[in-house]
Structure formats: structure tokens, C-alpha cells
Amino acid sequence: MSASVGAVTPQRARFDEGLTLASGATFPGYELVYETYGTLSPRRDNAVLVCHALNASHHVAGWHADKPKDIGWWDNMIGPGRPLDTDRFFVVGVNNLGSCFGSTGPMSINPATGRPWGSAFPVLTVEDWVHTQARLADRLGIERFAAVMGGSLGGMQALAWSTLYPQRVAHALVIASTAKLSAQNIAFNEVARRAILTDPEFFGGGFYEHGTVPRRGLEVARMIGHITYLSDDVMAERFGRGLRDRQVDDDYRFTFDVEFEIESYLRHQGEKFSQYFDANTYLLITRALDYFDPARAHGGDLTAALAPATADFFIASFTTDWRFSPERSREIVEALLNNRRNVTYAEIDAPHGHDAFLLDDPQYHAMVRAYFNNIAERLTKQGGQA
């Protein structure tokens, strides 16, 4: 039996001390919004940090009392009796700096000007996020996480945690991720950014003060993203060449309006996204993806880059993921094994492409469940560190 964590309440932490970023810039005080599920053990040894990907947030599981339909993005993974069991673990979800869901971001007021940051918001890296998350852990009294976990961009954060704060991570779960974007990955991000940057309503990032939203750019950016999240196969299966709204006949309409189901789906996704996501945040997050490359400081040697890590690792990939293919996960596994780390690697045969990490594929969830069961049992039996 498993259940949702139910109604949850976001919390807010303020950090007044400035933060030196990877870019060399110093960011002033900031706020992070976060949620927690489950109970921190008296030993404070059962905390799990869940890092979010591109368009997600601190709202990982459950729902908010005022929005009961707004279920957390990894609700199927986290809750009482779920693979990451909140009866055993204390789970922390945090909205990253620069995001648009409550933490300080481009929409926030820049204290230096009294106006929204907009494009003056500094470019951030995965490592910058990890440092802000470490401060949140300090605030919560968590010296060492039983696990840091994430999928896609979230997996990059888990990987970065393992080398930046090795003593603070017992286990790192890196799912559907990569140690660096390929040229093709960067290319897709660049096209999405160009769509936003060239939208006349973007106003160089200052659209808040013009009362506009670069919806067209965001819409196109999201549509591009969506294509890369789904496998060719699952697109063929779900949409194929089916036509939209054909009650009467099955003829082409010979227009550039929606004709095929896949067009309708993509437009809908794009429109929805453009109504809630911030354009400056989209730029920031795609750039953080581009920049992530821990091996870069080591002449491209990923083994050297991961040498500081002391955690045990759970790495998972999905066979039909063409955004971050299994080969990319295997590179991480190889580098970790070169460093004699304990690695559990799962290559899941799932049809859904990159998005599979968000779905409840039974084999995948069983693997994660077993991995967390082991952590929980070690915590219980040894009464000590996982």
C-alpha cells in the first residue's frame, strides 16, 4: 500500500550572506522556497534531498491545500510506502535560485536598483545551486544527507553534490542524466533561447516593466523541448499521423492550422507553459545545463573530476531516452568504477524516452525502492550512518 504525502505547505528560508558564483559575480541575499515530507530522525540521518529539473520546483510531492489538483512532480515516487518512503525518510524539495516558483529569481526585485532583476540576474551553474542547497541543509540541521537524488538536470545536481560536498552525501541517485551536454543538446537549447531572445515582447529580459510576456518565444521553446523529452516510438504510438478532430471525415484541411494530433499536443504544451514559466528563468536554466561539465576543469577526464566523491551511487538510464541516452549514464558509471565507488546501474527498458524518469515504470520504481530499502535498513540496523 502506498499513498501520497497529502496536503503540504511550502516554506521559505532567507539567506542574507552574499554568495560568490562560478561566474565570479557575488549574489546578494536570497530566499529559497522548499517543502519537506516525513520526519527528520533524532540522529538527523534520514534526510533525502530531491533536486528538480528544468521546469519543476520544490513542489515534489503531495498537493497544496488551496490547489488540490496541483500534484507534486514526483508524487508517484515519494510518499508513505512509495519507493522513497516518507515513513522512513525526511525528504526535502527545494526551488532553485533563479527559478520562477517562489525562490529569488529574475522576477524578484534587485536590491541595487529597486526594480526586477530581469536580464541582470546573474547566470548560474549547477554548482551554484548545490552551494545554495548546502546552506539550506545547514539551516535545516542536516549535516549529511542519506541521499541526494534527481533526474535529468536534477541528476546533475546530485552528481555535483557528490564531489563538492563528499562528506555530506551518503548516496547519490543520478537518473536519466549526463556528465555533460552534447553539441546536439546545446543546439536544441540554443534554438529555444533564440526563440525567446528574439521575441519582440522579451525586451532584452525587461518585459516585466513593459507589461508584456514573450509568450511566442516561450511557446516555441517548450515545443522544442517536448520533442526531445519523448521518444520517437512513443510519439508514433500516442499520436502517429492521426488527424485532429475528425468526426465527419478524415480528409486533410490544407491549412497551416492544427491538422495532426501531434501538432495539437505540442501547441497545447507550449501555450500552457508560456502562461506560467518565466522567460529569463528558461534562459538561465538552459545555460546551466549547457555549462555543466565537471570534467572540463580536468582536461576532459571525468574519472579525475569524480575522484573526490565518496558516496555510493545509483545511476539509471532509459533505453529510449535520446536526449540523455544510456551511453551517457554509462560514462558516469565507468568514471565512478575507475574511482572504485560502489555503483548500482540500471538501464531500464522503457518506451517513453527522457520523460520516463517521471513515470512509474514498475521495473524502475522497484529498483529505486530496493535501493532506498537498503539505505533504510542500514540506518536502522547500524543505528548509524547510511
Added chain:
Amino acid sequence: MSASVGAVTPQRARFDEGLTLASGATFPGYELVYETYGTLSPRRDNAVLVCHALNASHHVAGWHADKPKDIGWWDNMIGPGRPLDTDRFFVVGVNNLGSCFGSTGPMSINPATGRPWGSAFPVLTVEDWVHTQARLADRLGIERFAAVMGGSLGGMQALAWSTLYPQRVAHALVIASTAKLSAQNIAFNEVARRAILTDPEFFGGGFYEHGTVPRRGLEVARMIGHITYLSDDVMAERFGRGLRDRQVDDDYRFTFDVEFEIESYLRHQGEKFSQYFDANTYLLITRALDYFDPARAHGGDLTAALAPATADFFIASFTTDWRFSPERSREIVEALLNNRRNVTYAEIDAPHGHDAFLLDDPQYHAMVRAYFNNIAERLTKQGGQA
């Protein structure tokens, strides 16, 4: 020894009779621009029609006297001693109706209004193009082509010729093509179209009269296209994660401006394209791609759809082409074999992705050369039909 056909001169043919389109609309008189290379034999049996893909034209080989650097898009394939040898064959390249390189298109004057067609230009299909090409063949006195040939969208035209005018095609060469777009293919087209349609300077297709060009939309559309033309591998090899213009240091700049080589390349391609290609034409041609699906009228049965064909076939695909993968070519081969057609199938191991059909891979060119040699020898020996 092989050479270019050298300086060539485009020609123009006017067709006054209206054309009934697949959409049911009737298109009034139109003009087609074309080029020819080589000499039509006295028997008129050595003509080869070369059909163009998305952004190409009638200018297939050689150069124009006033633009000596503007080499035809398939110049490496066609010329004296080249795989399609103009010492033996009479080659015809034609700019399709609706294009923006001289044939009647959305920029042309709509006789009904005295103003540019713009978005009133009818949506066309691959089959419509084939019918206009057949009229050009009539005009040139070509009853039967020794071969109709094309890559990508051009391959679709060759395939359509083989069933619409079986008695007029001795050989069809269908290269890097498919019998129908997948949902993912349509998805990429749709994103490109959205970028154009939502560009404020598109003015619903009437931008000519506003003195604007939807450059931003065209730029994004072209960038998306380019990603699908190149293989992941060749992108990695040519660009990798290399940074742009780093004479002094190799540091990130922490901006959204060009940072990686791949970004610079894509932007350049996008900008160049937006300066010469017509936005309405881009919409038209991507829609023709989406709609092409000869099996559709036969309940999805490609074998039934290709049953009328009597030609011999040369089908080629490229291992790293993820736009129209070898699997898609194999579907065509299978349907042709079910119809007991003679089929030569080449699956070329080339790293360049979809664009490989434009390059002079030795194995690929050797196969095409051998195929045309056979045709030429049959023409010579039998003194009759190829």
C-alpha cells in the same frame, strides 16, 4: 576525370492551363524555372529529372555566369564523368511551384487580386508538384524519363512519379527519403512553422506588402531544421563542446550570447537562410512533407499504394540519418519487393546524418554511378528503352 557542367542558364516555361490541386482548388496559369544539362538524345530516351528538397531549386549543377560562386546544390553528383554523367544523360532540374527561386510562388502576383499571393497561395502536395513536372516534360518533348531522382523531399517526388506516371519513369532513385513523415518529423515541422506564423513581422503571410520579413521566425525554423539534418555524431565531431573565439582564454563568458561553436554555426545558418528564403514557401514545403503519405488512400498499405509502379528502383539510406532513418527506406524496399519490382538498395555507412545525400561519400557515389552506368549501357546496347 570528372568536371562541373560549367556555366548554365536558367530557362522559364509558362503554363496557361489551370491545374486542379489535391486540395480541390484550381490553380491558374503558372511559370516554372528550370535548367538542363547535357543533350537530349535523338530518341529522347536519356532524360533524367532531378527533384529538389526543402530549400533547394532548379539550380542543381554548374553555376550562373553572373554568380560564379553559386554552385548548384548537387554539382558533385552531376556533370561530365560524374555519377550522373551529362555526357550520357540529359538532366532536368526544375524549381517547384510555390518555391521562392523563380517559379510562381507566394511572392508572385495573384491574377485575381493584382497583389502578391501571400497566404492565399494554395497548399500544395508532392503529387501536385509531380503533375506540374509532367507538364514541363511534355513541353520538353520527354515522353518517358530514363530516371527520376531525388533526395529527401526530392525522393518523395521520385516515388510519386513512379505511381502517378508509371509509363513515364524507367527508373526511380529515392535517396534518404521516406514514404511518410513520423509524428516526430511532423513535430519538428510544426515548431518551425509556429516560429514563422507567430513572428509579428509575418503579418499572416502578407509581409511583402508591409515591407517586412519574418526573419526571426525563419531563423529559428532553419536552426531547428539544421539540427535534424546532422547526426549527433558529426555534430559532436565538428563542434563538440568547443567554445567560440577563444584566443585569450578558454573560460565561459556567462551570457546568453554565442558561447559554443555549435551556437555560432546554427545562428549563422539561420541568419543566412532568413536572408534568402521566403517564409510562405517554408510553410508550404513543410506542409507538403507532412501530407505526403501515398499509403493513406490505401488504408495504410504501402504495398497497395506502390502497386501501380512499373519502374526499377534505386533506394539509398544513410546509417546515421535520424530524420529519415534506414528503417524508413527499408519499408519502401519491402513494399516494392512485395510488388515484385526490381530494387537496388544501398544502406550507406556515412557519419553525416540526413545531409549525407548531398555529400560525395565515395561508396554512395560509386553506387549511383554504377546504377546510371547500367542504365546508359542498356540505352546504348538495346538502342531502346532503359
